[in-house]
Amino acid sequence: MKIFHISAECYPIAKVGGLADVVGALPKYQNNLGATSSVIMPYYDNAFTQKNNFKSIYESKLDFNGHKIGYNILKTKAAVLDFEVYFVDIPNLLHKNYVYSADDTDRFLAFQIATLDWILSFKDLPDIIHCHDHHTGLIPFMCQESFKYKSLNTIPVITTIHNAQYQGWFGYDKLHLIPEFESTKTGLLDWDHCINPLAAAIKCAWRVTTVSPSYMDELKQEANGLQDLLQHESNKCIGILNGIDTAVWNPETDHYLDHKYNIKTLEAGKLANKLALCKTFNLDESKPLITFIGRLVHEKGADVFPLAIKKALEDENCSVLVLGSGHDEAEQALLQLKENNTGLYNVFIGYDEKLSHNIYAGADFLLMPSRVEPCGLNQLYALRYGTIPVVRSIGGLKDTIVDIDKNEGFGISHKEVTVAQIYKAITRSVDLYNKTTIFKSIRKHIMTIDHSWDVSAKAYINLYQSLKK
Numbered sequence: 001m002k003i004f005h006i007s008a009e010c011y012p013i014a015k016v017g018g019l020a021d022v023v024g025a026l027p028k029y030q031n032n033l034g035a036t037s038s039v040i041m042p043y044y045d046n047a048f049t050q051k052n053n054f055k056s057i058y059e060s061k062l063d064f065n066g067h068k069i070g071y072n073i074l075k076t077k078a079a080v081l082d083f084e085v086y087f088v089d090i091p092n093l094l095h096k097n098y099v100y101s102a103d104d105t106d107r108f109l110a111f112q113i114a115t116l117d118w119i120l121s122f123k124d125l126p127d128i129i130h131c132h133d134h135h136t137g138l139i140p141f142m143c144q145e146s147f148k149y150k151s152l153n154t155i156p157v158i159t160t161i162h163n164a165q166y167q168g169w170f171g172y173d174k175l176h177l178i179p180e181f182e183s184t185k186t187g188l189l190d191w192d193h194c195i196n197p198l199a200a201a202i203k204c205a206w207r208v209t210t211v212s213p214s215y216m217d218e219l220k221q222e223a224n225g226l227q228d229l230l231q232h233e234s235n236k237c238i239g240i241l242n243g244i245d246t247a248v249w250n251p252e253t254d255h256y257l258d259h260k261y262n263i264k265t266l267e268a269g270k271l272a273n274k275l276a277l278c279k280t281f282n283l284d285e286s287k288p289l290i291t292f293i294g295r296l297v298h299e300k301g302a303d304v305f306p307l308a309i310k311k312a313l314e315d316e317n318c319s320v321l322v323l324g325s326g327h328d329e330a331e332q333a334l335l336q337l338k339e340n341n342t343g344l345y346n347v348f349i350g351y352d353e354k355l356s357h358n359i360y361a362g363a364d365f366l367l368m369p370s371r372v373e374p375c376g377l378n379q380l381y382a383l384r385y386g387t388i389p390v391v392r393s394i395g396g397l398k399d400t401i402v403d404i405d406k407n408e409g410f411g412i413s414h415k416e417v418t419v420a421q422i423y424k425a426i427t428r429s430v431d432l433y434n435k436t437t438i439f440k441s442i443r444k445h446i447m448t449i450d451h452s453w454d455v456s457a458k459a460y461i462n463l464y465q466s467l468k469k
């Protein structure tokens, strides 16, 4: 079975968040199951593309906005990943040192058209086209409706929603950029009087998946305006929980860690990592180390959790380390906390892959007070590194973390995103830390929980097979 994943991100080539982790792992696990799964993504100007040598395997011109734009499909000369990646190189639009920007509509529309033009040139068409998020949301529509892609309309197209908050809306002034189709079909692109690529994908994809069963249920109630559409299309919607790449996320082999460990050396290993982290960030290592990693946005509770951390720090019984970037207000609030909390609190504003691995390894607890969490990967990485997740029970967090007060529980959860509830969850973490025997047995247990992609990669393959004629 030949599968193409089409995405704006793919780890380790270009990563902004969890989308990259999924697209960088799922094809590998699908290939382990006998499929031929590969990725098509933009060719950005970044560390990966600067470091590797590429060759062109296809060259053509794209009709875009009344111009003919030259583009290439590139591959690395040497195999770098465990699956094939095809890079769409449209120099003026995509060869930038960022993934997302203000002109995303043109950039990703050109990317989608170039991708389909290239596929159109194949002798052997793929069995499945698997699109990820709104940046590839017009592909299901174009395959179904654009005259020039008529021969692609028998290929099952799947759309996975990693985050329904972002939908890629744009105005009708750009309608002409989409390859020609019957004008009566314009309604398929529309939601609330604008062109909505995510809505178009939900309408036109053969199946719509999202990254946890609970998030799919929640989306039918609240999906940033698309809830009625998801309810209407619910018979083709399914939630499949994300997995993690256990080769990348393995504390025993993680090349980012100076102190590697496994379940047998867990206590010494985590202590060595904690000491190193506390030394670097001037934190009191005798206290439980509570951490946060992620985008500092409303969805992740970043407008509220700095206040909860402030309150917890007043008790002086935990150390806190935050890694993230995002909204200015949240960044400022987190930076300000440094002023009165030397030795107990620190923050790194920015994106740092190596530091994130070191935090998963050295932390005692990982906070995820998310308002919305389609799946969440951080809590799964935390489990694998013996770090206890402290989560708001929503979406994928609800599906993966059981509170310690419940039978066989191993995490800490709270219901609402309020200062009081996040603070309470932190105090429960401190209490758990002080019950040393239980604390140690829980962190040993969580390292054994298997969230590798094996199960979910199979679920996607089964879904594809159900669509083959």
Ligand SMILES: Nc1ncnc2c1ncn2[C@@H]1O[C@H](COP(=O)(O)OP(=O)(O)O[C@H]2O[C@H](CO)[C@@H](O)[C@H](O)[C@H]2O)[C@@H](O)[C@H]1O
Pocket (backbone or CB within 6 Å): 016, 017, 018, 019, 021, 022, 162, 163, 211, 242, 293, 294, 295, 323, 324, 325, 350, 351, 352, 353, 356, 373, 374, 375, 376, 377, 378, 396
């Ligand atoms: N400042 C920083 N420095 C270093 N690393 C950082 C970082 N900020 C975040 N990361 C990393 O980025 C990834 C974040 O993944 P998540 O799945 O938790 O969130 P995201 O909201 O991006 O993804 C969306 O898509 C994924 C994939 O489907 C869903 O799990 C999720 O719920 C949904 O919101 C993790 O690998 C994390 O370590």
